[in-house]
Amino acid sequence: MTEKRREKRIEEETKVSIKVLSGEDSDSENNVDYALTKDISSGGLKILTDRRLPVDTLLEIELTLPKMRRIVTIKGKVRWVNQIYDDDVFETGLQFVDTPPESVMLLLEYIYSSKAENQSKK
Numbered sequence: 001m002t003e004k005r006r007e008k009r010i011e012e013e014t015k016v017s018i019k020v021l022s023g024e025d026s027d028s029e030n031n032v033d034y035a036l037t038k039d040i041s042s043g044g045l046k047i048l049t050d051r052r053l054p055v056d057t058l059l060e061i062e063l064t065l066p067k068m069r070r071i072v073t074i075k076g077k078v079r080w081v082n083q084i085y086d087d088d089v090f091e092t093g094l095q096f097v098d099t100p101p102e103s104v105m106l107l108l109e110y111i112y113s114s115k116a117e118n119q120s121k122k
Contacts, residue, residue, distance in 0.1 A: 009041035010114045015064050016047060021075070022058035035092075037063070042107040044076065044095040052090050053078045059094065065110045072103050 013036050020031040035049040045063070053059070057078045064071050076094040084091050 008111055009039045010111050011039045012037060012114065014040075014066055016045065017062040018047075018049070018053075018076075019060040020053070020057060021060055038091065040107070040111065042096075042104050042111060044079070044093065047092050047094065048084070049090055049092055050088060052081060052083070052087070053092055055079065055081065058097070061094065061096075065106070067114060068106075068110055070106065070110075072106055074099055074103055 016035050016037055018033050018035060033049055033051050035047040038046040038048060040063070045061070055078050059076045059078070061074050061076045062071055063074065074096050075098050076096050078092060079095045080093040082091040083089075
């Protein structure tokens, strides 16, 4: 299968919080969820969550970058959802939108430093 993604990505499990900004749950008091990343790129994330988020839902994402000891806050949009276990776990693809240049640079630095670290371990 040919890789269609343009951005470099790393496979990494780290915590992320997501707040729904648009859609049916955006006005709810309980609209913040916690998830785990499966992979990270400068253009988006793949996460595991216990909640099905509809495609095109706009989110505020707080991503922990543990190796840099930083948290980056970015807006993202749900692009796809796969059900993993019944209605308990969902794999969700998020695309970053309206990303400030400094956040993109921070993500790129994190991704490339992680790739370099993984290469040196081989």
